[in-house]
Amino acid sequence: MADETADQERRGFLKWLTAGFLALWAPAAGIMTASFLKPPEHGPRVGERMIRAGTLSSLAIGESRFVRHGLEPIFVVRLADQQVMAVSAVCTHMQCILHWNRDNSTFLCPCHDGVFDKTGNVLSGPPKKPLRQYSAEIRSDEIVVFT
Amino acid sequence: MSDAPRDTQTPPPDSRSWLERRVNLTEIASLLTVFGLLPAELDTRKPLREALGEALSQPMSYYERWPRLLGLLAFVLFLLLGATGILLAFYYQPTADAAYPSVVAIARDVSFGSLVHQVHAWASILFLFLLAFRVIRFFSIGLYGRGREIIWMVGVLAFVVATFTDLTGRLLPWDARGYWTTIRAREVIDALPLIGPIVTFLVGGKGLDSLILTRFYVLHIGGFPFVLLILFYLHFASIRRVGVPLPLDAAQKPRVGRALRIAGIDMILLVLLMLGVLLTFAIIVPIPFDVQADPFATPPNAHAPWYLLAPHAVLEAVPGLLPRFVRGLLLDGLLAGFLFLPFLDRSPGTGARNRAFLAAGLALLVIWVLLTWQGWFLEVSR
Amino acid sequence: MTAWRTMGRSAFATAIVAALAWTHGAHAQDSTKTAPAPDAPAPAAPSPAATSATPVAEKVVLPPPSPLHERASHPLAAVPTDSKPTKTTRMCGVCHSDIRVKFDKGIHKSEEIGCISCHGGNPDAITIAEAHRGSGYRGRPRRADIPALCGSCHSDVARMRPYQLPSDQFALYRTSAHGLALARGTMNAAVCTDCHGVHEIRPADDPLSMVARHNVPTTCGRCHGGNGDPARPATPGSPLADYKAGIHGHALLVGNNNAAPECANCHGSHATAQPGARDVDKVCGQCHGKVRSFFMSSPHRGAVRRGGHSDCAVCHGNHKTTRIAATAFEKTCDSCHKPGTPEGAVAGRIQTMLADASAQIDRARERVSRAEKIPLYVEDYQARLEDARTALMEAAPATHTVDTTAVEPHTRRARSIAAEVSREVDEKLKGRWWRYVGLGLFWFYLILTAAILLRWRRRAIARSTSVR
Ligand code: FES
Numbered sequence: 001m002a003d004e005t006a007d008q009e010r011r012g013f014l015k016w017l018t019a020g021f022l023a024l025w026a027p028a029a030g031i032m033t034a035s036f037l038k039p040p041e042h043g044p045r046v047g048e049r050m051i052r053a054g055t056l057s058s059l060a061i062g063e064s065r066f067v068r069h070g071l072e073p074i075f076v077v078r079l080a081d082q083q084v085m086a087v088s089a090v091c092t093h094m095q096c097i098l099h100w101n102r103d104n105s106t107f108l109c110p111c112h113d114g115v116f117d118k119t120g121n122v123l124s125g126p127p128k129k130p131l132r133q134y135s136a137e138i139r140s141d142e143i144v145v146f147t
Numbered sequence: 148m149s150d151a152p153r154d155t156q157t158p159p160p161d162s163r164s165w166l167e168r169r170v171n172l173t174e175i176a177s178l179l180t181v182f183g184l185l186p187a188e189l190d191t192r193k194p195l196r197e198a199l200g201e202a203l204s205q206p207m208s209y210y211e212r213w214p215r216l217l218g219l220l221a222f223v224l225f226l227l228l229g230a231t232g233i234l235l236a237f238y239y240q241p242t243a244d245a246a247y248p249s250v251v252a253i254a255r256d257v258s259f260g261s262l263v264h265q266v267h268a269w270a271s272i273l274f275l276f277l278l279a280f281r282v283i284r285f286f287s288i289g290l291y292g293r294g295r296e297i298i299w300m301v302g303v304l305a306f307v308v309a310t311f312t313d314l315t316g317r318l319l320p321w322d323a324r325g326y327w328t329t330i331r332a333r334e335v336i337d338a339l340p341l342i343g344p345i346v347t348f349l350v351g352g353k354g355l356d357s358l359i360l361t362r363f364y365v366l367h368i369g370g371f372p373f374v375l376l377i378l379f380y381l382h383f384a385s386i387r388r389v390g391v392p393l394p395l396d397a398a399q400k401p402r403v404g405r406a407l408r409i410a411g412i413d414m415i416l417l418v419l420l421m422l423g424v425l426l427t428f429a430i431i432v433p434i435p436f437d438v439q440a441d442p443f444a445t446p447p448n449a450h451a452p453w454y455l456l457a458p459h460a461v462l463e464a465v466p467g468l469l470p471r472f473v474r475g476l477l478l479d480g481l482l483a484g485f486l487f488l489p490f491l492d493r494s495p496g497t498g499a500r501n502r503a504f505l506a507a508g509l510a511l512l513v514i515w516v517l518l519t520w521q522g523w524f525l526e527v528s529r
Numbered sequence: 530m531t532a533w534r535t536m537g538r539s540a541f542a543t544a545i546v547a548a549l550a551w552t553h554g555a556h557a558q559d560s561t562k563t564a565p566a567p568d569a570p571a572p573a574a575p576s577p578a579a580t581s582a583t584p585v586a587e588k589v590v591l592p593p594p595s596p597l598h599e600r601a602s603h604p605l606a607a608v609p610t611d612s613k614p615t616k617t618t619r620m621c622g623v624c625h626s627d628i629r630v631k632f633d634k635g636i637h638k639s640e641e642i643g644c645i646s647c648h649g650g651n652p653d654a655i656t657i658a659e660a661h662r663g664s665g666y667r668g669r670p671r672r673a674d675i676p677a678l679c680g681s682c683h684s685d686v687a688r689m690r691p692y693q694l695p696s697d698q699f700a701l702y703r704t705s706a707h708g709l710a711l712a713r714g715t716m717n718a719a720v721c722t723d724c725h726g727v728h729e730i731r732p733a734d735d736p737l738s739m740v741a742r743h744n745v746p747t748t749c750g751r752c753h754g755g756n757g758d759p760a761r762p763a764t765p766g767s768p769l770a771d772y773k774a775g776i777h778g779h780a781l782l783v784g785n786n787n788a789a790p791e792c793a794n795c796h797g798s799h800a801t802a803q804p805g806a807r808d809v810d811k812v813c814g815q816c817h818g819k820v821r822s823f824f825m826s827s828p829h830r831g832a833v834r835r836g837g838h839s840d841c842a843v844c845h846g847n848h849k850t851t852r853i854a855a856t857a858f859e860k861t862c863d864s865c866h867k868p869g870t871p872e873g874a875v876a877g878r879i880q881t882m883l884a885d886a887s888a889q890i891d892r893a894r895e896r897v898s899r900a901e902k903i904p905l906y907v908e909d910y911q912a913r914l915e916d917a918r919t920a921l922m923e924a925a926p927a928t929h930t931v932d933t934t935a936v937e938p939h940t941r942r943a944r945s946i947a948a949e950v951s952r953e954v955d956e957k958l959k960g961r962w963w964r965y966v967g968l969g970l971f972w973f974y975l976i977l978t979a980a981i982l983l984r985w986r987r988r989a990i991a992r993s994t995s996v997r
């Protein structure tokens with residue numbers, strides 16, 4: 001009698017084990033599907049990390065240029081004769097795209113009136129963090145920005 | 148304890164689960180029988196377990212076993228193609244500029260992307276072969292008369308629509324091979340009276356550009372698969388009406404085989420094996436990537452897909468013998484004749500049919516294979 | 530044949546002149562009298578062959594007619610029926626219709642330089658005799674006179690200025706090998722018309738012109754074709770065939786690369802001359818400046834000069850210019866330096882360096898294209914391979930120093946970039962082993978599942994038979 005129950009128990013366990021084993025197909029397929037659907041890293045490739053931002057000579061000193069690039073456009077500002085600087089054109093508050101205010105060399109956000117100076121520091125408004133800066137270089141009259 | 152049963156008669160102690168008391172699971176499961184995945188009827192009034200148990204212990208006719216698994220395997224493949232296709236559609240972009248990069252991105256950057264892509268490609272090859280083989284089998288044992296007309300016509304149409312699905316799919320990656328295969332295939336299809344204009348109308352023109360790619364895409368993921376689904380449904384519905392074929396000798400009683408349960412296990416084993424083979428092919432013999440299509444550079448060896456090689460040979464071989472239009476008509480007539488074969492061959496019985504038809508059909512098959520070889524010779528080994 | 534043509538032509542001319550006379554009414558009587566009888570060829574009407582052949586009296590070996598001038602071989606057939614005598618050919622074109630057709634295609638027509646500018650005569654006359662009698666009628670100019678004749682306009686600075694054309698061609702020509710030969714009395718030395726065409730003179734930038742870049746080799750080859758052809762004795766050897774087989778000819782004629790040099794780029798055009806052995810480096814250096822400067826710094830320069838060889842041509846040939854493959858180095862150097870010698874060893878070392886680098890690049894390229902078909906991400910690798918190829922290309926000019934230390938940095942760079950690329954792609958390719966592991970795992974799981982199913986199946990069969 002005791003033998004039989006033990007036997008039955010073992011059978012029950014075996015059955016459970018088998019069912020569990022077979023059921024593994026489902027999570028396996030699920031995991032594969034999920035990892036397929038997970039968007040791949042679409043970070044910029046090496047080649048895309050170098051942005052050609054036009055010639056230096058066509059940019060007046062103290063003037064800025066809007067560079068469309070990916071989802072994060074960039075402002076290139078010519079600070080001095082041989083000095084350029086690149087800041088993100090995306091507001092750090094709610095990701096609106098900034099406008100360049102030529103008159104007082106500031107970036108103005110159209111969404112909640114955030115104001116940044118030309119090097120990206122917050123002057124006023126809701127944004128807390130300064131704008132992201134990129135390194136920019138001048139290569140024989142061409143402005144090159146590295147992201 | 149206050150809530151007394153509202154019904155005056157307490158229902159008999161219910162073996163149904165919580166879920167089953169709310170949803171008729173049996174009805175859902177009967178979808179399997181609608182598409183022939185389960186060659187039996189489920190009593191939808193009974194709980195799932197009971198209904199299934201009943202159905203599975205029904206004996207199965209000996210003749211109900213392997214041959215019908217062909218259509219079933221094709222349907223499983225259709226489901227697999229649908230599933231992988233939906234996954235691919237998550238990343239695919241149907242415009243001329245974005246298509247190729249997006250397919251490369253699927254195969255390169257997405258995890259399991261290459262696998263899904265390759266399985267989709269290999270499954271389509273297998274799918275076509277299964278459908279073709281099914282039609283050949285129907286023909287060779289004469290399964291097309293006396294009540295089986297619809298099954299036959301659906302079988303032929305399913306193959307034709309599947310080739311269209313395959314053809315539209317070949318263009319989607321916008322790689323050189325696919326692009327020029329499509330061009331060469333259009334050359335054959337456009338030569339067919341009636342079919343050519345219809346196809347041109349459907350895909351929206353004779354050229355190949357971004358707009359037409361989008362149409363190919365819609366036809367590939369929506370139009371043709373939907374038609375295929377209807378055809379599959381019609382096939383299984385008709386089978387349910389007229390039953391499985393009787394043994395060749397009508398006087399011989401069908402041998403009663405084992406319970407459906409066992410046949411079901413056989414079927415699952417077969418599907419598993421097919422999956423295994425498919426995956427192995429997808430991993431060990433992946434179909435290599437080609438470069439992006441350049442509409443201004445025809446690669447050498449651009450040729451129509453294999454199922455159009457024979458028509459191509461009919462259109463091209465022995466130039467000057469017949470005008471192209473007549474050759475096109477001939478091909479159209481052949482297809483129509485094949486489609487309406489049950490109405491041409493009125494000999495009785497479901498077993499071996501009119502010997503003359505059988506001989507003619509088999510001769511045609513041999514000629515077809517030879518022409519395919521000839522088409523291959525004309526196109527590829529030039 | 531010629532007689533028939535001539536006869537037919539003169540008959541035709543008579544007919545036209547008669548027709549014209551009919552329209553002119555007043556001259557009708559006169560012209561019918563002067564017109565020669567149809568069976569007697571007009572004395573001055575040249576046979577069609579004569580337009581490209583010189584009278585027998587001059588006894589010169591003739592250049593074969595240029596294919597460009599073969600267009601209107603049958604004078605009557607070639608005249609478009611609706612074409613009328615133009616203003617500049619005037620009446621001359623009535624009889625000389627084949628020449629008129631050619632002339633009409635040339636540049637002189639649009640500048641209103643007519644027949645009489647070179648041939649004299651009266652273009653308005655309506656009788657043949659009168660036409661050939663007019664002011665300063667010259668007929669066919671003598672070969673020896675042709676350069677001066679052309680020069681009478683083309684050396685005139687004032688006349689050439691509006692066209693932005695040079696005016697020194699005649700002066701240059703007189704210093705050229707052709708001009709000097711002509712002055713010595715060699716009558717088959719090339720004159721203006723041999724290269725520019727006789728009547729159908731097209732500007733040099735017209736692709737149909739005989740002096741258009743891609744036509745120059747054929748034009749020069751009419752005399753300098755060589756190959757022992759007695760009709761082309763001007764040059765020993767076979768410069769034309771050699772040029773076509775060489776890298777320059779291939780680039781220009783097959784590759785349609787208009788930057789590739791034709792004959793005149795090395796030999797000059799109006800001032801043609803053979804570059805002297807000492808000047809070959811300068812001629813080649815016009816384009817291959819870097820190579821030349823490397824060569825000048827090498828010990829070869831002095832040695833080649835002392836031996837009286839022509840610099841570049843020693844290894845690269847003159848007309849059949851060849852690029853020396855990385856694998857053909859030793860063989861080329863072999864002609865002067867035997868393999869055992871220290872100089873031969875240098876050649877061997879340079880060859881090894883080049884061959885190693887190019888083999889390494891080939892290996893890497895094979896790997897990259899394999900990865901591309903899978904596809905893996907290869908754009909970076911392709912860019913780096915391009916770098917390696919550039920480095921190898923930089924090594925080629927450096928080999929002219931015959932200094933291994935000058936070549937080595939380039940080949941080392943090429944080799945190391947390519948090796949790095951191969952290694953990385955290899956790693957990526959090998960890194961795909963997990964696919965096979967996954968496949969194995971899948972089959973393992975599949976077989977276990979199948980085993981379980983088979984067990985169930987067996988049990989189901991056992992149960993059904995026991996029930997029965
Ligand atoms: S988003 Fe720029 S201030 Fe709010």
